Amino acid sequence: MVNKKDIKILSQILDIDEVKVISHSIYNEIGIILRTEPIKLYGVCPSCGTESHKLHQNHRHIIKDLPFGEKQIFLEINRRQFKCKICKKPFSEEFNFAQKKRTYTQRLANKIIQEVLENDIQSVASKGIVTTEEIERMLKDASEQINLTKPTNLKRLGIDEIALIKGKGNYCAVLIDLDTSKPIAILSARTQGVIEETLTSWGVEVLEQIKEVSIDLWQGYKNVVIELIPNAQVVADRFHVMVQVNKELDTQRKQEKRQIEEIIKLVTTSDEKSKNEKILEALKNSKYALLKNELNLNDEQKNKLIQLKAVCPTLKVMHELKEKLRTIFNKTKHWYPAVFKLGMWLSKAKTYFPKSNNTFIRWFDEIIAYFDNGTTSGTVEGINNKIKLIKRSAYGFKNFENFRVRCLLAWHFNC
Numbered sequence: 001m002v003n004k005k006d007i008k009i010l011s012q013i014l015d016i017d018e019v020k021v022i023s024h025s026i027y028n029e030i031g032i033i034l035r036t037e038p039i040k041l042y043g044v045c046p047s048c049g050t051e052s053h054k055l056h057q058n059h060r061h062i063i064k065d066l067p068f069g070e071k072q073i074f075l076e077i078n079r080r081q082f083k084c085k086i087c088k089k090p091f092s093e094e095f096n097f098a099q100k101k102r103t104y105t106q107r108l109a110n111k112i113i114q115e116v117l118e119n120d121i122q123s124v125a126s127k128g129i130v131t132t133e134e135i136e137r138m139l140k141d142a143s144e145q146i147n148l149t150k151p152t153n154l155k156r157l158g159i160d161e162i163a164l165i166k167g168k169g170n171y172c173a174v175l176i177d178l179d180t181s182k183p184i185a186i187l188s189a190r191t192q193g194v195i196e197e198t199l200t201s202w203g204v205e206v207l208e209q210i211k212e213v214s215i216d217l218w219q220g221y222k223n224v225v226i227e228l229i230p231n232a233q234v235v236a237d238r239f240h241v242m243v244q245v246n247k248e249l250d251t252q253r254k255q256e257k258r259q260i261e262e263i264i265k266l267v268t269t270s271d272e273k274s275k276n277e278k279i280l281e282a283l284k285n286s287k288y289a290l291l292k293n294e295l296n297l298n299d300e301q302k303n304k305l306i307q308l309k310a311v312c313p314t315l316k317v318m319h320e321l322k323e324k325l326r327t328i329f330n331k332t333k334h335w336y337p338a339v340f341k342l343g344m345w346l347s348k349a350k351t352y353f354p355k356s357n358n359t360f361i362r363w364f365d366e367i368i369a370y371f372d373n374g375t376t377s378g379t380v381e382g383i384n385n386k387i388k389l390i391k392r393s394a395y396g397f398k399n400f401e402n403f404r405v406r407c408l409l410a411w412h413f414n415c
């Protein structure tokens with residue numbers, strides 16, 4: 001048995017204001033067990049809020065706490081049952097430091113979640129403090145806390161998607177608050193039905209507040225917004241618009257390269273052969289020089305671009321149109337001049353970008369809407385990169401649900 005002074009010190013070190021230490025034992029192989037008792041002399045009935053001093057029974061059990069140095073710490077706690085004189089029923093008391101039916105303290109759970117977010121479940125579990133099952137339970141509890149809160153004050157929503165398994169067509173949708181740049185939901189699929197279900201669960205009040213929704217150029221998303229978010233303007237995300245233009249440019253590049261390769265096989269004179277080989281040389285490895293934002297090219301890529309433009313007149317025009325479009329997005333601050341500039345762009349692009357031209361005409365209102373507030377899911381890029389990292393380190397997450405929880409916790413878990 002320890003003396004009173006030691007008990008006081010142990011309680012101070014433990015630093016949980018709801019309990020005091022009454023004794024301790026040290027076991028070499030196991031760790032330290034601290035026997036505790038609640039400090040309060042009464043319980044508060046969860047049904048009626050009445051304080052009760054009438055002890056019904058003691059209920060002692062052992063839970064894990066934060067380790068002390070190399071030693072594992074166990075707390076023997078007494079979660080007493082009291083009998084409420086109003087309800088005439090027994091109830092067991094609540095503690096802030098430890099939830100009911102959990103085998104660990106809340107502060108241990110918080111620390112473990114933080115570690116899992118920085119590493120992965122397996123490596124945290126391998127330290128032997130908590131089991132994989134306990135970690136999954138901790139993540140689930142924490143994510144339920146997040147799920148309880150509907151998005152508040154959501155004005156600008158972004159809908160985007162990320163590939164779960166590359167090349168497998170397996171995508172999940174990510175809903176983002178564009179003002180806080182935080183994901184608010186990670187959905188198991190990007191289908192209209194799944195998105196509708198989530199949005200509907202937020203309730204009309206939340207949906208009516210939303211003023212703008214940024215989407216890629218997919219009709220399915222547009223339908224959802226029109227149906228469920230009555231006051232929102234749909235904005236076609238400018239980066240997805242650029243993606244479309246870049247795709248068409250790249251298709252042309254590949255096609256010209258193939259054609260030249262065929263021609264080289266057929267030509268007979270050495271003059272023609274060397275002329276075509278020069279073109280092929282310019283086309284080789286030209287993808288990034290052509291597609292990247294011109295301002296971001298390094299010297300080698302700049303030279304590549306000059307070389308390419310000198311021998312491929314169509315790609316030259318297309319590249320200039322692509323850069324022109326980016327400038328329009330960057331420099332135009334009002335929808336009115338944007339209508340004219342984009343109109344001019346389209347009239348030139350019609351022959352060079354027939355696919356993009358058609359898409360632009362179908363989405364003209366939504367593309368122009370960008371110029372009202374500059375709303376874009378561009379911030380999503382950062383979110384996507386972080387999610388990709390989580391995905392890569394998600395080894396040990398048994399299923400999508402764990403992955404989803406981990407993503408949400410990465411942005412919303414504060415302890």
Ligand SMILES: [Zn+2]
Pocket residue numbers: 045046047048049050084085086087088
């Ligand atoms: Zn009661």
